[in-house]
Amino acid sequence: MHTETRPSLTRWFKTMGYRQISPWYRTSKDTVDDFNTIGKNLKILKVIPNPLPFYDLIMGFYERPSNRCALRGPILSTAQKIIEVGVGTGYLLGRLIAATTPQQEITAVDLSQQMLDTAQAYLARKKLLSRRVLFRNGDCQDLPWPDNTFDLFVSSYLLDLLPENEIDRAIYQLERVLKPEGCAILITMTTELDGATRLAKPLMRLMNECYCLGYDRGRWNPLWKFLFAGYAPHCRPISLGKYLAKSSRLVLTYTKLSRVSFFPVRIYYVRKKSG
Ligand SMILES: C[S@@+](CC[C@H](N)C(=O)[O-])C[C@H]1O[C@@H](n2cnc3c(N)ncnc32)[C@H](O)[C@@H]1O
Numbered sequence: 001m002h003t004e005t006r007p008s009l010t011r012w013f014k015t016m017g018y019r020q021i022s023p024w025y026r027t028s029k030d031t032v033d034d035f036n037t038i039g040k041n042l043k044i045l046k047v048i049p050n051p052l053p054f055y056d057l058i059m060g061f062y063e064r065p066s067n068r069c070a071l072r073g074p075i076l077s078t079a080q081k082i083i084e085v086g087v088g089t090g091y092l093l094g095r096l097i098a099a100t101t102p103q104q105e106i107t108a109v110d111l112s113q114q115m116l117d118t119a120q121a122y123l124a125r126k127k128l129l130s131r132r133v134l135f136r137n138g139d140c141q142d143l144p145w146p147d148n149t150f151d152l153f154v155s156s157y158l159l160d161l162l163p164e165n166e167i168d169r170a171i172y173q174l175e176r177v178l179k180p181e182g183c184a185i186l187i188t189m190t191t192e193l194d195g196a197t198r199l200a201k202p203l204m205r206l207m208n209e210c211y212c213l214g215y216d217r218g219r220w221n222p223l224w225k226f227l228f229a230g231y232a233p234h235c236r237p238i239s240l241g242k243y244l245a246k247s248s249r250l251v252l253t254y255t256k257l258s259r260v261s262f263f264p265v266r267i268y269y270v271r272k273k274s275g
Pocket residue numbers: 028029031032035060063067085086087088089090092109110111112115138139140141155156157158161234235
């Protein structure tokens with residue numbers, strides 16, 4: 001008994017925080033209703049007429065530093081056609097608009113119409129709406145643009161909510177719609193902890209492990225829904241590098257670790273090879 005327990009404990013410890021688990025729903029389409037009805041089941045905070053801003057306060061607040069940190073590089077000023085997929089409430093989109101010029105066109109895509117409307121309203125409030133920003137309801141697995149359309153593809157906290165087979169399909173679409181020498185900036189919760197300091201790494205592994213414990217099969221969803229106005233998180237830590245490596249045309253040019261509160265997040269800068 002003693003000798004059987006030890007190897008499995010050792011194995012568990014070695015993989016702690018590096019495990020990628022499956023989402024608690026079957027397909028990403030199943031999540032859209034959640035995004036469309038955030039807060040509808042709200043029990044204690046009925047005073048909040050539209051709980052979406054509440055969602056943005058909780059989720060957006062923590063995601064903002066990593067989203068801000070990601071928007072870097074010369075591609076931002078040279079890309080003529082930009083696409084952001086999974087825009088959510090529009091914070092990163094606002095930063096993208098502010099970081100580019102009126103000559104650059106930005107297409108904002110989301111599968112949830114409520115998120116698109118919210119992003120649009122947010123940008124209107126910030127006086128960032130213009131004809132160069134186009135909104136489109138669409139699925140990252142089936143983007144309705146021809147091959148080689150965009151110079152820059154941006155996506156934050158979308159790939160990490162997709163089931164495994166959908167991640168492959170979304171990356172295929174990303175590669176397809178990017179022009180040769182086009183670039184992508186991708187942000188996900190991560191199990192890839194290289195570059196973390198010796199002090200931070202054990203903490204990040206522990207944070208991932210605790211998160212996955214509650215995320216697995218939606219175990220802690222009742223708690224999250226109670227705390228977050230009827231919303232339960234969809235993203236979980238993934239190894240995006242493993243999926244990107246399957247493409248012969250996508251090259252990882254640079255990657256860095258960031259975080260959402262104490263949860264590790266990775267930013268990937270990717271280039272599509274020509275030819
Ligand atoms: C966790 S939110 C992230 C939003 C935003 N990018 C951010 O950083 O805060 C994920 C977004 O992806 C959208 N989404 C989910 N599945 C999708 C799909 N298959 N295609 C496009 N968007 C999708 C959701 O509606 C939601 O707005």
